[in-house]
Every structure is written in C-alpha cells, then in structure tokens.
Amino acid sequence: MRVRERQSEAWPVDPSRHGQVESTGGLRPRRICVVGCGYVGLVTATGFASVGHYVVGLDNDQSRIQMLREGRVPFFEPGLEEKVRENQAEGHLAFITDYEEAIAGAEFVFLAVNTPEHGDGCPNLTNLWQAVLTVRKAARDHRPIIMVKSTVPIGTTQALASLLNTVSDNGTPWSVVVNPEFLSEGQALNAFLHCDRVVLGSNDERALREAASLYDSFDCPIVSAEFATAETIKYASNAFLATKLSFINEIAFLCESLGVDVREVARGIGLDPRIGLSFLKAGVGFGGSCLPKDTRTLVNLAREAGEESTLFPAVMRVNDRRRAVVVDRLRQALSGLEGRVVCLWGLAFKPNTDDIRDAPSIDIIRLLLADGAIVRAYDPMANARVGALFPQVTYCPDALTACEGADALVLLTEWQEFEGIDLQEARRRMQGDVLLDGRYVWQRSHVETAGFRYLNLAPAQPIRTPIHR
Numbered sequence: 001m002r003v004r005e006r007q008s009e010a011w012p013v014d015p016s017r018h019g020q021v022e023s024t025g026g027l028r029p030r031r032i033c034v035v036g037c038g039y040v041g042l043v044t045a046t047g048f049a050s051v052g053h054y055v056v057g058l059d060n061d062q063s064r065i066q067m068l069r070e071g072r073v074p075f076f077e078p079g080l081e082e083k084v085r086e087n088q089a090e091g092h093l094a095f096i097t098d099y100e101e102a103i104a105g106a107e108f109v110f111l112a113v114n115t116p117e118h119g120d121g122c123p124n125l126t127n128l129w130q131a132v133l134t135v136r137k138a139a140r141d142h143r144p145i146i147m148v149k150s151t152v153p154i155g156t157t158q159a160l161a162s163l164l165n166t167v168s169d170n171g172t173p174w175s176v177v178v179n180p181e182f183l184s185e186g187q188a189l190n191a192f193l194h195c196d197r198v199v200l201g202s203n204d205e206r207a208l209r210e211a212a213s214l215y216d217s218f219d220c221p222i223v224s225a226e227f228a229t230a231e232t233i234k235y236a237s238n239a240f241l242a243t244k245l246s247f248i249n250e251i252a253f254l255c256e257s258l259g260v261d262v263r264e265v266a267r268g269i270g271l272d273p274r275i276g277l278s279f280l281k282a283g284v285g286f287g288g289s290c291l292p293k294d295t296r297t298l299v300n301l302a303r304e305a306g307e308e309s310t311l312f313p314a315v316m317r318v319n320d321r322r323r324a325v326v327v328d329r330l331r332q333a334l335s336g337l338e339g340r341v342v343c344l345w346g347l348a349f350k351p352n353t354d355d356i357r358d359a360p361s362i363d364i365i366r367l368l369l370a371d372g373a374i375v376r377a378y379d380p381m382a383n384a385r386v387g388a389l390f391p392q393v394t395y396c397p398d399a400l401t402a403c404e405g406a407d408a409l410v411l412l413t414e415w416q417e418f419e420g421i422d423l424q425e426a427r428r429r430m431q432g433d434v435l436l437d438g439r440y441v442w443q444r445s446h447v448e449t450a451g452f453r454y455l456n457l458a459p460a461q462p463i464r465t466p467i468h469r
C-alpha cells in the first residue's frame with residue numbers, strides 16, 4: 001500500500017516518530033483511521049492502538065474529539081478511558097476532525113458510524129453514506145482499504161463498493177472489506193482484544209489478506225467470506241443470542257407457573273456443551289442498541305427477500321411480554337398503581353454501562369407513569385440519561401435512598417452492588433413489602449427473610465399491558 005509521503009509525514013500518529021517500527025507479537029504496525037468515535041469506533045481505535053497499530057480517530061463532533069484528546073470518554077465503559085489516555089501518551093492514538101489529514105496517511109479506513117433504527121425497523125444508513133462520500137472526496141488519488149465496521153443490512157457493502165468504484169476518477173479501484181464487530185458493552189475492550197473470531201467479507205482477495213494482517217497478533221480464527229455472507233453472520237449472531245434469551249425467558253414463564261427455579265433449569269441445560277451456559281440468564285428481557293434492532297432488521301430483510309419469518313417476531317414478542325408482565329404483576333400486587341410508589345433498581349440495559357438504548361426500564365417507567373404510579377429510581381451510572389427522558393421520576397444517589405417510602409421495589413438491572421445489598425434495611429425504609437426481582441439475583445428465601453413479599457414474573461392471563469411500538 002503506497003501512501004503519499006508528504007502527507008504521511010504530517011499524520012498525527014506518524015510511526016516514524018517512534019524510530020524503528022516495532023512489532024508486537026508478530027504484528028506489522030499499520031496506519032489506521034477510524035471514522036466515528038462512538039461506541040464501536042472508539043473501542044476499535046483503542047483496541048488496534050493497544051496492540052501496536054497507529055490509529056487516528058475521526059469524528060465530526062468537535063466537542064467529542066476535544067474530550068477524547070483530554071483523555072475523557074463520553075460514555076461509561078470500564079477500563080476504556082485509561083487505555084485511551086495511555087495510547088495517546090504513547091503516540092499510538094490521536095483524535096482529529098479533519099478528514100483530509102486523517103485519510104491521507106491511512107492504509108485502512110474503518111467506517112464505524114452509527115446506523116440507528118428507522119421507525120420502520122430498518123437501520124438508517126444516512127451517516128454511513130455521508131461518511132463514504134466524505135472519505136472519497138478527502139482521499140483524492142490515495143486508496144486506503146475501506147473497512148466497514150458499522151452493522152449494515154445485507155447487500156450494503158456491495159452497494160458501497162460499487163458506489164466508490166463507479167465514481168473513481170483516476171482509475172485506481174477502491175478495495176472494500178466488511179468487518180462486523182462482536183464486542184459487548186461493559187467489557188468492550190477486552191471483548192475486542194480477545195474475540196472468538198474475526199469475520200471479514202470482500203470480493204477482493206488482496207484486501208482480505210491485508211485486512212487479516214491487522215489481526216495477526218489475535219489468537220482467534222479468521223473467517224473470510226463474501227460481502228453478503230459476512231453481513232449475514234453479524235445479523236445471525238445477534239438474532240441467535242436474542243433467540244436464546246427469549247427461549248430461556250419463555251421457559252422462565254413456565255417455571256414461574258410451576259414453581260420451578262429457572263436458574264437451576266438454565267444450569268441443567270446449559271451444561272450440555274451443545275447448548276452452553278452463556279446467555280441463559282432469564283430476566284426482564286434483552287435491550288441495548290443491537291439485539292432488538294438487529295432482530296427486527298432481520299425480520300424486515302427476510303420480508304424484502306420474500307421470506308416471512310415466524311421465529312424472530314416471536315422472539316421479540318416474548319421479549320416485550322417480559323417487560324409488560326413486570327407492570328401487570330405490580331398492578332395486581334398493589335391493587336392498582338395510581339399513587340403507588342415504585343422504586344426501580346437499575347436502569348441501564350445491562351450492568352457496567354450507562355447505555356439506556358431500548359432498555360427494559362424505559363418501557364417499564366413509561367407504563368408505570370401511564371398508570372399513575374410515582375417512580376423513584378437508582379442506577380449507578382444511568383440516572384442522568386433516563387432523567388433526560390423522564391424528568392417526573394425521582395432519581396436517587398444510592399439504592400437505599402431510592403427505597404424510601406416505596407410500596408414496591410423492582411430490580412431491573414443486575415449491577416453487582418445489588419447482589420449483596422442489605423435487603424432488610426431496604427425493607428425498613430419502604431412503606432410496602434413487595435419485591436420483584438427482575439433478574440433472578442436473589443434466592444426467594446433471602447428476600448422473604450428480609451420481610452418482603454416475593455413477586456415473580458408469572459404471566460397474568462391474558463396479559464393486560466401490551467407494549468406498543
């Protein structure tokens with residue numbers, strides 16, 4: 001890959017400043033630009049810098065770039081901020097807003113812009129197309145390999161490659177590789193660096209080889225495929241995880257009705273290696289920016305391809321039902337919710353993140369407020385984000401304060417601090433005695449010994465609280 005010398009000299013993380021180009025675990029350090037410093041982009045940039053590549057993070061948002069330069073990460077992700085600082089200090093990572101400068105020295109350009117959901121259940125690709133056009137213009141006659149990290153519907157990367165090559169003005173073709181990301185929030189950097197597999201999709205053999213070399217120091221298989229296959233692997237992975245969760249949540253409904261502990265059932269089936277123990281924790285359902293969105297997109301993609309999916313709509317229905325049943329059970333236990341005080345522990349879509357996108361808490365708060373309940377809440381990291389959506393909720397600085405005067409306590413996100421919390425003290429501060437453990441964190445006997453009436457997630461028949469999307 002030839003890079004124009006004049007411009008590479010000015011590149012913000014020029015390897016030549018480090019004297020001899022070092023090699024980490026057999027890795028040839030490369031120059032990477034990551035477009036989009038959101039969740040996936042920032043983790044990708046930091047991850048590659050950590051293994052010895054030279055990375056420039058690019059974002060249109062000047063204030064975000066300024067924060068990152070100061071070593072501050074605009075969202076909560078354990079360990080990420082330290083690594084951002086460390087890699088900047090070591091000259092492996094820099095953040096800028098200037099496309100021309102960032103692209104000029106890069107051998108690879110990762111597109112990691114967000115693709116939020118349209119109202120119609122399909123991702124909005126406006127940011128992606130905008131980024132492609134800007135990269136193309138900024139690159140002039142230079143041809144870095146374009147790496148698509150954003151989750152894109154099947155067929156998008158082919159269309160993107162065609163677009164770039166149709167308008168190529170100097171005859172030098174663009175190489176495009178789709179490289180879906182499988183990292184998981186709350187343990188993102190670790191998941192990036194210790195991934196189970198790298199998936200690469202392209203119709204360009206040389207680009208596939210080059211892209212694979214970025215991961216030379218990773219100890220995992222590399223799956224190389226066509227564009228559409230790689231894109232499908234990403235959707236199928238998330239849809240499988242969603243299906244596994246709705247499976248155990250459906251079993252949980254049955255267990256509740258039969259008085260069986262779903263955790264024991266999950267362990268009993270998960271020890272079969274064909275099933276596996278992970279993603280078998282029942283609860284109030286899955287949320288986040290990926291599993292729900294990608295499962296819905298798959299339904300749409302199937303429909304567009306002339307296939308009517310029966311499984312995935314059911315997966316989503318089970319998930320919605322888990323949220324709705326929380327409100328049904330509380331309404332039943334408190335003989336109506338009007339004027340009742342409900343305390344929620346945990347608002348983020350899962351522990352160790354402040355992300356509230358499609359979090360069960362959002363639907364549940366909306367339904368509780370619609371029924372006239374008074375909601376008090378505590379989350380170690382997500383109070384402010386939910387506060388921006390529901391100012392009428394009282395957000396508390398700690399879990400026990402949140403319980404004060406409550407008629408019912410509901411655990412929605414299994415942050416570790418809730419596991420060992422003093423439930424007797426929580427009960428003392430409440431006026432009511434109802435506890436609903438939405439994540440199966442405690443044993444029923446432990447809850448009852450603390451003086452609570454244990455509410456399970458047994459389905460009311462018929463369910464009264466439909467989730468409208």
Ligand code: UGA
Pocket residue numbers: 151181182183184185186238241245278279280281282283284285286287288289290291349350351
């Ligand atoms: C998910 C996938 O796990 C990643 O592999 C993928 O890269 C990512 O989406 C993405 O497409 O970017 P993430 O959204 O961070 O990652 O969260 P998960 O760990 O998958 O959890 C999703 C939801 O499932 C959470 O609400 C969590 O509470 C719930 N969950 C998870 C359970 O209810 N039980 C479990 O056993 C596991």
